[in-house]
Amino acid sequence: MAEMVKKTVRDKTGFNVVDFLKKHSVTTIFIIICIAGIIIADQPPFFLVSQILERISRNSFLVLALIIPVVAGMGLNFAIIIGAMAGQIAIIVAANFRIAGPAGLLFVMALSVPLAIVFGILVGRLLNKTRGQEMITSMIVGFFANGLYQFVFLFLAGAVIPIAYTQMLIPGGRGIRNTVDLSGLNKVNDFGLTTDGLKYSMDGLWKMGIINILFICALIATIYAIIVFFNQPITRALKLKEDGFLYNIITPDVVYYSKRKQTVKIVFWLVLLIFAYLVEYRGFGPEELKAIRMIKFPLVTGAVIALVALFNNVITSTKIGQDFRTVGHDQHVAKVSGINVERVRVIAIVISMILAAWGQIILLQNVGVLNTYGSHMQIGMFSVAALLVGGASVTKATNKQALLGVLLFHTLFIVSPTAGKNLFGDPQIGEFFRAFVAYGVISLSLGLYAWKRAMSKTEI
Amino acid sequence: MENNQKSSLAEKWGEMTRSASFPRLIITIFFTLICLLAIMQGLPFLPLLSDSLVRFGMNAILVLAMVPAIQCGIGPNFGLPIGILTGLLGTILSFQMGYTGWAGFAMAIVLALPFTIIAGVLYGLMLNRVKGSEMIVSTYTGFSVVSLMSIGWILIPFTDTRMAWPLGRGLRNVISLDDTFGKLLNDALSIKFLRELSTGKIITLFNKTGNYVLNNYSTEQYHTVFSIPTAMLIFVALVCLLVWLFTKSRSGVMLKAAGDNPRFAEASGINVNYYRVVGTAMSTVLGAVGIIVFSQSYGFMQLYQAPLMAAFPAVAAVLIGGATAKRATIIHVIIGAFLFQGLLTIALPVANSILTEGNLSEIIRQVVQNGVILYALTQVGGGN
Numbered sequence: 073m074a075e076m077v078k079k080t081v082r083d084k085t086g087f088n089v090v091d092f093l094k095k096h097s098v099t100t101i102f103i104i105i106c107i108a109g110i111i112i113a114d115q116p117p118f119f120l121v122s123q124i125l126e127r128i129s130r131n132s133f134l135v136l137a138l139i140i141p142v143v144a145g146m147g148l149n150f151a152i153i154i155g156a157m158a159g160q161i162a163i164i165v166a167a168n169f170r171i172a173g174p175a176g177l178l179f180v181m182a183l184s185v186p187l188a189i190v191f192g193i194l195v196g197r198l199l200n201k202t203r204g205q206e207m208i209t210s211m212i213v214g215f216f217a218n219g220l221y222q223f224v225f226l227f228l229a230g231a232v233i234p235i236a237y238t239q240m241l242i243p244g245g246r247g248i249r250n251t252v253d254l255s256g257l258n259k260v261n262d263f264g265l266t267t268d269g270l271k272y273s274m275d276g277l278w279k280m281g282i283i284n285i286l287f288i289c290a291l292i293a294t295i296y297a298i299i300v301f302f303n304q305p306i307t308r309a310l311k312l313k314e315d316g317f318l319y320n321i322i323t324p325d326v327v328y329y330s331k332r333k334q335t336v337k338i339v340f341w342l343v344l345l346i347f348a349y350l351v352e353y354r355g356f357g358p359e360e361l362k363a364i365r366m367i368k369f370p371l372v373t374g375a376v377i378a379l380v381a382l383f384n385n386v387i388t389s390t391k392i393g394q395d396f397r398t399v400g401h402d403q404h405v406a407k408v409s410g411i412n413v414e415r416v417r418v419i420a421i422v423i424s425m426i427l428a429a430w431g432q433i434i435l436l437q438n439v440g441v442l443n444t445y446g447s448h449m450q451i452g453m454f455s456v457a458a459l460l461v462g463g464a465s466v467t468k469a470t471n472k473q474a475l476l477g478v479l480l481f482h483t484l485f486i487v488s489p490t491a492g493k494n495l496f497g498d499p500q501i502g503e504f505f506r507a508f509v510a511y512g513v514i515s516l517s518l519g520l521y522a523w524k525r526a527m528s529k530t531e532i
Numbered sequence: 533m534e535n536n537q538k539s540s541l542a543e544k545w546g547e548m549t550r551s552a553s554f555p556r557l558i559i560t561i562f563f564t565l566i567c568l569l570a571i572m573q574g575l576p577f578l579p580l581l582s583d584s585l586v587r588f589g590m591n592a593i594l595v596l597a598m599v600p601a602i603q604c605g606i607g608p609n610f611g612l613p614i615g616i617l618t619g620l621l622g623t624i625l626s627f628q629m630g631y632t633g634w635a636g637f638a639m640a641i642v643l644a645l646p647f648t649i650i651a652g653v654l655y656g657l658m659l660n661r662v663k664g665s666e667m668i669v670s671t672y673t674g675f676s677v678v679s680l681m682s683i684g685w686i687l688i689p690f691t692d693t694r695m696a697w698p699l700g701r702g703l704r705n706v707i708s709l710d711d712t713f714g715k716l717l718n719d720a721l722s723i724k725f726l727r728e729l730s731t732g733k734i735i736t737l738f739n740k741t742g743n744y745v746l747n748n749y750s751t752e753q754y755h756t757v758f759s760i761p762t763a764m765l766i767f768v769a770l771v772c773l774l775v776w777l778f779t780k781s782r783s784g785v786m787l788k789a790a791g792d793n794p795r796f797a798e799a800s801g802i803n804v805n806y807y808r809v810v811g812t813a814m815s816t817v818l819g820a821v822g823i824i825v826f827s828q829s830y831g832f833m834q835l836y837q838a839p840l841m842a843a844f845p846a847v848a849a850v851l852i853g854g855a856t857a858k859r860a861t862i863i864h865v866i867i868g869a870f871l872f873q874g875l876l877t878i879a880l881p882v883a884n885s886i887l888t889e890g891n892l893s894e895i896i897r898q899v900v901q902n903g904v905i906l907y908a909l910t911q912v913g914g915g916n
Binding site: 198201202204205207208209211212213215216218219220222223226227246496497498500501504505507508511512514515518519521522523525526 | 610661662663665667668669671672673676678679680682686687701887891892898901905906910912
């Protein structure tokens with residue numbers, strides 16, 4: 073109750089800048105580093121925007137795979153690299169039987185699911201035995217599984233496991249090559265879609281210019297904002313009459329909008345709409361903007377990312393989603409209220425593993441080359457770092473934080489080598505700096521969380 | 533009756549798999565099997581054993597660094613790279629100042645000490661803030677410090693071309709210690725048994741000076757059967773003795789009490805946080821000394837990303853020796869370092885003779901090392 077009063081008071085006094093910065097310190101620092109990096113690197117905007125968009129379409133799915141274990145109180149699931157291995161195993165099987173194209177992609181995604189489920193159950197059980205140390209366990213179990221993965225594909229493949237597609241094998245007939253090419257030759261469209269390769273089998277389905285996408289999005293948003301604006305009197309009337317009760321039932325998730333805020337929204341989207349229209353259809357703006365117009369974004373991949381974000385949201389209102397929250401909040405309370413805590417935790421990890429497998433498949437169809445023994449290794453650390461950069465913590469992570477984190481983290485990734493070169497004359501410094509930032513963000517976030525937890529324990 | 537027996541057997545099995553010495557048992561069996569395989573394949577067993585001894589000496593102090601850390605309650609020190617980096621810094625400074633031989637070795641340790649103690653105390657103070665999550669936080673702190681120091685290695689303004697790239701900037705990835713104290717401890721007072729190939733006679737060499745007597749015996753005519761790196765073993769024993777003496781001292785007992793049961797220790801007037809810092813700093817110092825001994829034995833310093841994963845083999849070794857995340861002694865270090873390093877040394881030629889391609893022993897290392905750490909983690913978390 074006291075908390076609610078506090079909240080309303082703060083709302084009345086308005087936006088508190090210091091509080092905001094304190095709360096989002098990691099994200100704020102990162103935004104500053106990114107802006108400084110962009111300025112120092114001084115790369116052409118076309119290059120920067122196209123690289124960032126490619127990396128967003130490539131990595132967002134994997135970062136979104138981390139959210140459910142966080143909700144279930146299991147912290148950051150570094151073991152998503154095992155999910156990524158499931159995806160890679162499915163890709164190797166598909167490459168072996170020469171299954172490719174969009175149908176091949178569906179086959180790969182389907183095949184990775186049973187693998188991910190089995191791996192998820194095993195890892196979930198292990199994490200049930202190591203409560204309180206889930207994150208270090210998930211990290212070490214990733215290393216452990218990597219050893220087994222190498223054993224299977226370096227020593228058993230070709231010798232014990234028959235491989236039909238011998239070009240994939242190391243000369244000598246034992247072990248899969250370091251790199252497996254996923255590109256095909258039979259081109260279907262201009263976006264790189266082929267019938268005999270997995271490369272671009274999702275990205276190549278449908279692409280659209282990014283300014284055009286902006287135009288359509290702004291159009292929809294404007295219309296929506298206008299509808300909400302004119303609906304205000306109705307909802308307000310209902311709110312007054314029934315003391316907010318009926319209003320809450322009719323539109324349970326819609327927050328109460330103030331008229332002024334809504335006007336600002338309409339104006340914002342309208343300006344964006346006109347801007348996009350002028351650039352896209354009237355050729356307005358400088359040369360660089362026209363170049364950016366040529367950048368195309370894979371719509372199907374974008375839709376899939378949106379779907380998984382939606383899934384993360386929808387699941388919280390289901391029974392199992394409520395269980396995730398309860399278990400994440402307090403395992404003892406959950407147990408007392410009749411929830412099978414162990415099972416719920418295993419399910420959370422299984423879902424994360426399946427999403428990680430799909431995420432890795434989406435990443436690899438974009439990259440076009442499977443680095444058999446390396447593609448999965450960096451995934452865990454990079455995804456976790458991206459999520460934390462977006463402002464997430466060990467106990468709280470949202471889709472928005474994930475997507476913002478991907479944007480910021482990968483911006484830093486693109487600019488840091490060039491920035492390092494411009495600043496110190498050595499691109500290596502930039503590379504080490506970004507590794508330092510990735511590790512440092514994880515260590516800082518985990519440390520701050522543990523600090524808070526230790527403080528609250530001593531208070532009790 | 534029969535049923536009873538079965539259940540008691542199952543109980544015994546359960547008890548055994550849960551005990552801390554279970555990994556040691558498994559690894560001992562595995563090690564014995566590998567040794568038998570090596571003998572059956574006709575591999576030169578004594579030289580392999582001698583290599584194992586050298587690698588034991590190389591790694592023992594890094595493994596020993598886990599003891600004060602575990603005893604003071606922070607658990608296995610996954611932040612070992614911090615000590616390793618300051619140790620490397622000391623070695624580089626000693627190199628730059630032109631010290632060679634024993635002076636170079638001693639100065640490397642002396643010059644590393646101030647950095648190491650400062651870093652260790654800061655690291656210990658940080659770990660006091662994150663009680664309960666020390667392992668994951670220290671892992672990532674270690675990682676980030678390694679990356680930060682990588683920038684440091686580039687920016688450090690040393691120009692000696694034995695250390696720095698002649699063109700461009702920064703130190704080399706691998707720096708040879710041949711001119712300073714490479715192999716110093718390995719060779720000093722070392723005893724070597726050579727076999728003369730033509731006659732089959734065994735010659736015993738005792739290296740009293742720093743000079744390499746072996747140069748008089750060509751490898752075509754003589755094979756080294758066994759060698760004992762006496763000085764290195766003495767040094768390791770000395771450091772172990774120092775740590776042992778510390779654990780028996782008043783401070784050592786209080787440190788252990790603070791780690792065993794912090795609440796009880798606090799209640800009986802022990803400053804738990806202080807002893808945690810002491811233990812962490814000691815562990816960091818041992819990490820620095822450990823990497824100096826390691827580098828001299830290897831003959832090279834490895835900079836940049838090399839220390840990144842260095843903590844994991846050391847953690848695994850002490851756990852193999854029978855330690856847990858809460859209890860470790862010097863005996864665990866000695867048994868663990870020898871078993872783990874011996875296993876890796878002997879598994880390499882055995883694996884290569886079974887399968888020539890690929891690196892099977894590297895895979896064995898990954899699975900054993902991480903499997904053992906995972907086992908220890910299930911013992912920490914355990915149940916609710």
